[in-house]
Amino acid sequence: AQTVTQSQPEMSVQEAETVTLSCTYDTSENNYYLFWYKQPPSRQMILVIRQEAYKQQNATENRFSVNFQKAAKSFSLKISDSQLGDTAMYFCAFTHGGSQGNLIFGKGTKLSVKP
């Protein structure tokens, strides 16, 4: 069975600093996808970034980037120049290539950005 583990229940960072959220996963699949979703206090889940397992290059989206270590089954999220609006729950998620897109989520990391 596939599992996703986020080992940091809560984190905080000063505005304008950089923070890294950790995620590890377990799977025997070769074709899979990894995602980071953000859930601000409004409760609206927003896709932050996604990575295809067969791509070696780490995905980036503006201030958000990932460190994808396939052999270690690690998928961390780096947020640069943190902003107050980045305060949210962050969920790491996994799905395999043969799925209908149903995601397996980690337990989440609550990130607080402090002014």
Place this chain on the structure above:
Amino acid sequence: DVKVTQSSRYLVKRTGEKVFLECVQDMDHENMFWYRQDPGLGLRLIYFSYDVKMKEKGDIPEGYSVSREKKERFSLILESASTNQTSMYLCASSPGQGGYEKLFFGSGTQLSVL
């Protein structure tokens, strides 16, 4: 932009009541999902549907059923609500092209069963 609408933001029900949570999407998506979100447990998949009248159990289907009579609407049914079903329920949809596509989420229904 895709809109996924959940009929209620907050809902309070009594133990034993039959509860319907409704979800509607407006982009002709093939796939729809119901997740349950609990603090410290993340999101867990209850049921999903990849076509009208088709459904698949997720990781925690016990105590729930679903209905998808029309493509745009996916209902979650609690046949006899219990206090351990107090939770946030999130509906999502996706086009149905495969695993890489993103899910579009509703804003959630916070259900309290008393």
